[in-house]
Amino acid sequence: MYEPLFDYIRRYGKEALTNEEETIIESAFEFKKLRKRQYFLEEGKVCTHTGFVLKGALRQFSVDDTGAEHILQLVIENWWVVDRESFHNQTPSKYFIEAWEDVELLVFHRTRLDEILKIPVINAMFWHMSQNNHIASQKRVEDTITLSAVKRYENFQQHYPEIVQRFPQHQIASYLGIARETLSRARKPIR
Amino acid sequence: MYEPLFDYIRRYGKEALTNEEETIIESAFEFKKLRKRQYFLEEGKVCTHTGFVLKGALRQFSVDDTGAEHILQLVIENWWVVDRESFHNQTPSKYFIEAWEDVELLVFHRTRLDEILKIPVINAMFWHMSQNNHIASQKRVEDTITLSAVKRYENFQQHYPEIVQRFPQHQIASYLGIARETLSRARKPIR
DNA sequence: CGTTGGCTTGAGAGGGCTCAAGGCCAGTGG
DNA sequence: CCACTGGCCTTGAGCCCTCTCAAGCCAACG
Numbered sequence: 001m002y003e004p005l006f007d008y009i010r011r012y013g014k015e016a017l018t019n020e021e022e023t024i025i026e027s028a029f030e031f032k033k034l035r036k037r038q039y040f041l042e043e044g045k046v047c048t049h050t051g052f053v054l055k056g057a058l059r060q061f062s063v064d065d066t067g068a069e070h071i072l073q074l075v076i077e078n079w080w081v082v083d084r085e086s087f088h089n090q091t092p093s094k095y096f097i098e099a100w101e102d103v104e105l106l107v108f109h110r111t112r113l114d115e116i117l118k119i120p121v122i123n124a125m126f127w128h129m130s131q132n133n134h135i136a137s138q139k140r141v142e143d144t145i146t147l148s149a150v151k152r153y154e155n156f157q158q159h160y161p162e163i164v165q166r167f168p169q170h171q172i173a174s175y176l177g178i179a180r181e182t183l184s185r186a187r188k189p190i191r
Numbered sequence: 192m193y194e195p196l197f198d199y200i201r202r203y204g205k206e207a208l209t210n211e212e213e214t215i216i217e218s219a220f221e222f223k224k225l226r227k228r229q230y231f232l233e234e235g236k237v238c239t240h241t242g243f244v245l246k247g248a249l250r251q252f253s254v255d256d257t258g259a260e261h262i263l264q265l266v267i268e269n270w271w272v273v274d275r276e277s278f279h280n281q282t283p284s285k286y287f288i289e290a291w292e293d294v295e296l297l298v299f300h301r302t303r304l305d306e307i308l309k310i311p312v313i314n315a316m317f318w319h320m321s322q323n324n325h326i327a328s329q330k331r332v333e334d335t336i337t338l339s340a341v342k343r344y345e346n347f348q349q350h351y352p353e354i355v356q357r358f359p360q361h362q363i364a365s366y367l368g369i370a371r372e373t374l375s376r377a378r379k380p381i382r
Numbered sequence: 383c384g385t386t387g388g389c390t391t392g393a394g395a396g397g398g399c400t401c402a403a404g405g406c407c408a409g410t411g412g
Numbered sequence: 413c414c415a416c417t418g419g420c421c422t423t424g425a426g427c428c429c430t431c432t433c434a435a436g437c438c439a440a441c442g
Contacts, residue, residue: 127318131275134328341429376390
């Protein structure tokens, strides 16, 4: 069960994990299931856990005054799920994180963070992830201020084909910040 | 000269810096001046240094096929300046980073990174910064897909009044992803 | 006092939005 | 086995926000 996580960690460090380290990880991460439509996190609550997705798909979104949802993150297998702001600052979250399919996760509680960060490979991994996350969201910003709606979709589709197939179009549209109708029309010439 | 940097670092850690640590920092960071319009980094070059801004202001921007500039980052005193992607991956940068005013920096070369990360307070600092950066760019993404041009400006002005005062309007407009004329009109009722 | 950079204003065009309706498909219950 | 329902995607019409193109103004500066 922990293999996908170990594989993921190994990708970031050169050295293998020792048995001891694997034991620490196994004790820090617990297995968790969510049924479709169940929440991993609800608005107003503090995000206490970070999860590694073994199976399934989730979405993170906010709800504005008019009740409209805005999708900030779409997550599938081998990605991490967390509201970084709430987790890091221990403040109430402004977002919902919802299982879009039945989900299986390995989660660790915030109190275990220091413990697992002591493992060098994990430390390096979180360091790289943090950099990469930041680079990725900067790219996303650049795309939104630079590209037209259609281009943004093509771009996204090219970089994350699995995501596009996994979620309904209107969720993708929300993620890209465009109306579902616009996305539908944009896809017309492609079909 | 190193005081502003030491102050900055102290804000992130509970413990003070030891003399030994201060010595390491002083040897790792070198003082650098840039005159207005000089580049800290040019497109196509690898970003080898990270800088802490003691004085002045800089802007990071990309240039598209049509020659138009798109501003990604505006930076002033007590901020860090770097193209994270190029610095982290050692790949050619897609951006320019230009001194918008005469600038004084403390910079360290990438090769010194491991060395300074061994200092616990610095390690904690970079960790926090990395989280905060990521949170901030996520917020920026949310704003761009959620808010109208005008709202985005008001929002930005509220959060970063110093930046708004320091740079000309058309640079702010580019940063927000809107046309200068639109920003000008948006400001009309405010004046 | 001409040049340069920045800001404003106007007019017209267009990309994307909203509102509204219709079609398709899968799941569900009679 | 069929009708019904809900979720999703598509299409059309009209509108509005924002962009583009163009011109003019003002202040700073050499």
